[in-house]
Amino acid sequence: MSALLQAELLKLRTTRTFVALVAAALALSLLVVVLVSILADEFNDNDVRNLFTADFTGLFIVLLGVIGMAGEWRHRTITSTVLAAPDRIRLLAAKMLSYAAAGALLSLIVTLTIMLVGTVILSLRDKETADLADLVDVLWRNLLVAALVGALGVGIGAVVRNQVAAIIGVLFAAFVLEPTLLGLAPDYGRFGPTQGAPSGIIQVAGFDGEDTENLLAPGVAVLVMLGWIGAFFAAAAARLRGGDLV
Amino acid sequence: MAPVEIRGLSKRFGNVLAVNDLSFDIDAGRVTGFLGPNGAGKSTSLRALLGLVRPTSGTATFGGRRYEELQRPSTKVGAVLEDASFHPGRTGRNHLRVLAVTGRHPPERVDVVLDTVGLTAAADRRVKGYSMGMRQRLAIASALLGDPEVLILDEPTNGLDPPGIAWMRGMLREQASRGRAVLVSSHLLAEVAQSVDDVVVISGGQMRGHGTLEQVLGGDEGPATQVRSQDDQRLARALQAAGHDVTALAAGGGLIVPGVSPQDVGVIAHDAGIYLVALGQQSRSLEQAFFALTGGESIA
Numbered sequence: 001m002s003a004l005l006q007a008e009l010l011k012l013r014t015t016r017t018f019v020a021l022v023a024a025a026l027a028l029s030l031l032v033v034v035l036v037s038i039l040a041d042e043f044n045d046n047d048v049r050n051l052f053t054a055d056f057t058g059l060f061i062v063l064l065g066v067i068g069m070a071g072e073w074r075h076r077t078i079t080s081t082v083l084a085a086p087d088r089i090r091l092l093a094a095k096m097l098s099y100a101a102a103g104a105l106l107s108l109i110v111t112l113t114i115m116l117v118g119t120v121i122l123s124l125r126d127k128e129t130a131d132l133a134d135l136v137d138v139l140w141r142n143l144l145v146a147a148l149v150g151a152l153g154v155g156i157g158a159v160v161r162n163q164v165a166a167i168i169g170v171l172f173a174a175f176v177l178e179p180t181l182l183g184l185a186p187d188y189g190r191f192g193p194t195q196g197a198p199s200g201i202i203q204v205a206g207f208d209g210e211d212t213e214n215l216l217a218p219g220v221a222v223l224v225m226l227g228w229i230g231a232f233f234a235a236a237a238a239r240l241r242g243g244d245l246v
Numbered sequence: 247m248a249p250v251e252i253r254g255l256s257k258r259f260g261n262v263l264a265v266n267d268l269s270f271d272i273d274a275g276r277v278t279g280f281l282g283p284n285g286a287g288k289s290t291s292l293r294a295l296l297g298l299v300r301p302t303s304g305t306a307t308f309g310g311r312r313y314e315e316l317q318r319p320s321t322k323v324g325a326v327l328e329d330a331s332f333h334p335g336r337t338g339r340n341h342l343r344v345l346a347v348t349g350r351h352p353p354e355r356v357d358v359v360l361d362t363v364g365l366t367a368a369a370d371r372r373v374k375g376y377s378m379g380m381r382q383r384l385a386i387a388s389a390l391l392g393d394p395e396v397l398i399l400d401e402p403t404n405g406l407d408p409p410g411i412a413w414m415r416g417m418l419r420e421q422a423s424r425g426r427a428v429l430v431s432s433h434l435l436a437e438v439a440q441s442v443d444d445v446v447v448i449s450g451g452q453m454r455g456h457g458t459l460e461q462v463l464g465g466d467e468g469p470a471t472q473v474r475s476q477d478d479q480r481l482a483r484a485l486q487a488a489g490h491d492v493t494a495l496a497a498g499g500g501l502i503v504p505g506v507s508p509q510d511v512g513v514i515a516h517d518a519g520i521y522l523v524a525l526g527q528q529s530r531s532l533e534q535a536f537f538a539l540t541g542g543e544s545i546a
Contacts, residue, residue, distance in 0.1 A: 007348040014340035015333060076331035079298060080388065083325055084348040086297050086314040245298040246290070 004085055004094035005101075008068075012102050017067060025060040026110050033114040037121035037160065048130040051118055052138045053202050057110050057146045061103035062170055062194060065153020068099055070163035079245055088240040092158060096151040096233065103150025104143045111142045138202075141218070145198045148225040152193055155232025159239065186214040190221075193228040197221045247310055249396050249427040250295070252398040256451075257290050264290045267304070272396070272427045272444075274471050277418050279442035279459075280431040283540055287451040288431045289328060292400050296325055308396060320349035324389030328400040332380065334374035338365055338384050341373065342391060359387040365414070365522050378405030392507030397421055399430045403437055412413070415441045434544035439532040449540040460527075462535050471508045474524040475515060484518040485511065502528060 011019045032088045036051055072078040113134055122129045130138070153170070160166035174194040181189030182196060190196040200221025216224060250272035257265040265287040272278050282288045293299040295306040297313035305312070308322055316322050332341050342356040360366045373381065382405045389397060399418075403411045418441050422428050432438045434525040438445070438513075445456040445462045455462050475481045480503055482492045485503055493502040503511055508525050515522050 003348055003350050007344050010340075010344050010347055011333075011336075014337070016333040017335070071333070076329060079327060080330070080332075080345070082298060083296060084320060084345055086316070086319055095378070132496060212258055219497050242300070244293075246293060 001090060001094055007084075007096050008098035009101065012068065012098065012165055018064065018102065018106075020111060021060045021064050022106050025057045026108060026113060029057070029110050029114050030117060033118045034121065037118045037125070037127075040142055043122065043128045048118075048122065048128055049134055049138055051109065052115050052130065052135065053142060054135075056162050057103065057107040057142070058149050058198055059174055059194070061099070061106055061146050062136060062149040062174075063129050063167060064102065064106075065096075065099040065150050066157040066166045066170055067153075067163060069095060069154045069157030069180075070161055070166045071157075073161045074163045081183040082245060089237050092154070092233065092240060095158075096154045096229070099150035100147040101150075101156045103146035103148075107142045107146030108139075111139050115139070141202045144222070145225075148201075148229065149194070149198065150223070151229050152225070152232060155229055158236030159232055180203070182214070190214060190216050191224055193225065197224040197228070201225070248272060250308055250429065251310075252291070252295065252304070252306045255291065255301055255306055256303045256497055257287075257294055257295055257299060258302045261504075264451050265294065265301075265448075268448065268451070268453055268455050269304075270446050270453065272429050274395075274427045275382050275422055275425045276443040277422045277428040277430060277441055278444040278446060278447050279438040279450075280429055280437070281433075281438065281536060282448040286448045286540075288448065288453075289400060291448070292325075292327070292398055292429075292431065295398065296323070296327075298538060305474035314464075318349055318392070320345070320351070320392030320394060322392075323398060324391045324394035325398040325403050325443075326382075326385045326400060328404065330388075332373040332381065332384065335372055337370050338376065338380075338387075339369040341384065342387060345388055345391055351392055353431060355391055357392075359390045362390060362417075363387040365480055378503045379407055379410050380405055383410070387416075396425060397426055397428045397430075399428070401432055402430060409538055411437060435532045435536060445532075447536060447539045455535070457538040459532075462539075463532060470504040470528045471506050471511045472502055472524070472526055472528040473508070473511050473515070473522060474498075476523065477523045480518065481515055481520050484514050484520065488514050490514075500524060 023150060033051060072081055081091065082088060119129050156170060157163070157166050160169065173192070178189055178192035178195035181192060183189070190200060198221070200216030201218050203215060203218060215221070248271035255262065255265055255268040255271050268291055281289055290299060294301045295313065308316060313319060313323065339356060342359065343353070346353060346356055357366070360369050362537060365380065365383050365385050365387060368376065368380060373384065375459055376384065377392065382402065386402065389399070403414050406414060414504050415437070418430060422443070430442065441458070442459055444458050445455065446453070447462070473481065478494065480493060482501055485492045485501070490503055508527055512522065512525055
């Protein structure tokens with residue numbers, strides 16, 4: 001398994017996709033943090049904490065996982081991948097684990113960067129800043145979410161296989177379906193894999209005026225995410241195990 | 247036990263029986279050509295052999311084990327499939343590095359196989375800039391990475407220029423001379439005829455012919471001998487007395503002796519005190535043999 005993990009991580013490092021997604025996630029997250037840190041007047045402890053969860057790694061990581069797995073079919077490299085690692089279930093598991101690790105790494109880079117930049121700007125403006133305990137709390141939650149959605153993305157890519165359809169589906173779920181459900185039927189929306197459950201882990205509902213009472217408790221949210229990952233893993237494994245690669 | 251054994255292999259896709267009860271062995275130290283017309287089932291058979299396609303029935307094994315059961319399969323089997331594909335944004339070297347890590351091969355093997363296939367100079371270019379021939383060489387480098395005991399190559403000369411084809415021929419022979427079992431499918435009959443020791447011909451998913459190249463070229467009776475002598479009538483009688491069929495060719499053309507080697511004909515002539523003027527093996531071309539075995543279907 002360790003050889004498979006190393007190979008998948010090497011695959012990630014040897015294309016421009018990972019670097020491009022890190023850069024995009026970092027740029028977008030920094031843009032939000034810089035603008036809010038500079039322009040917002042009133043800050044309390046919770047607002048600062050929310051500010052540092054404004055990294056976009058979750059979305060980028062789920063897309064990275066989708067691209068990484070569905071890309072095996074798009075570029076028709078799945079054949080050579082399976083020839084090198086004929087145990088398809090181990091291969092799928094290794095891919096999920098490696099993208100979870102990559103997600104955590106990407107989130108680490110982005111979260112530390114926005115924490116540093118945001119804290120510097122807020123300090124220069126004599127605004128409230130988060131203490132170290134709060135920063136650490138935000139950091140591990142971000143890393144956990146990034147790892148989980150990385151694995152989820154691989155599962156989605158392995159089930160859908162058509163890269164474009166999978167990406168459109170994820171974006172639709174993240175920007176349309178789940179926000180709508182969270183607004184209209186939060187009892188259902190909070191179980192969603194791209195917004196609802198991750199928000200429960202991070203325990204962020206939004207700035208001023210919103211609270212976290214509609215969110216799942218962090219532990220429950222983690223279990224829900226693991227459930228989604230398990231479901232996609234099982235569906236993907238069934239497709240992979242029985243399918244012909246022609 | 248042969249390095250590769252296929253027994254009763256069948257594969258059905260819906261109503262289509264793509265491969266029907268195929269059985270043959272691939273021996274070590276020999277190059278086996280795998281021939282068949284379009285849709286004959288060659289690629290399906292190779293994919294079933296490699297565990298990419300699940301057989302409906304039958305088995306395909308390497309030393310008695312299915313491909314999926316092999317430990318570090320790239321050290322046992324190297325494969326180049328017809329549609330070998332690569333991530334276009336990855337360099338040739340990095341593609342091989344990924345496979346080396348997966349197969350737990352020493353990193354130095356990457357440089358060795360790049361050199362073997364003549365891709366060292368282009369190794370750090372992205373694959374999307376490779377020509378078809380370069381991609382084919384990269385696929386072959388991938389197959390050789392684990393220094394495998396068995397090589398399976400599906401149309402390996404696709405995209406190669408004449409020097410590349412000549413290189414491929416030499417590479418196949420060299421691998422066989424090192425004791426590797428090599429199975430190569432190709433639509434280039436002349437190319438196959440120069441490279442292989444054994445031939446498997448399939449059509450409609452079924453085996454049509456299997457044997458050494460000489461056997462297949464010789465038809466059911468094996469290769470024939472064409473001989474001319476100072477006295478063909480006496481020689482014909484001597485051969486018939488030895489129990490062989492003889493066909494006389496038109497005036498001065500000599501005799502055809504099916505199923506007998508030139509050496510045996512020479513011995514009979516010597517024993518009868520007949521001087522020979524010409525002696526040699528007469529074979530069908532591989533193309534003629536192929537059409538005879540497949541009922542005249544065009545070749546893939």
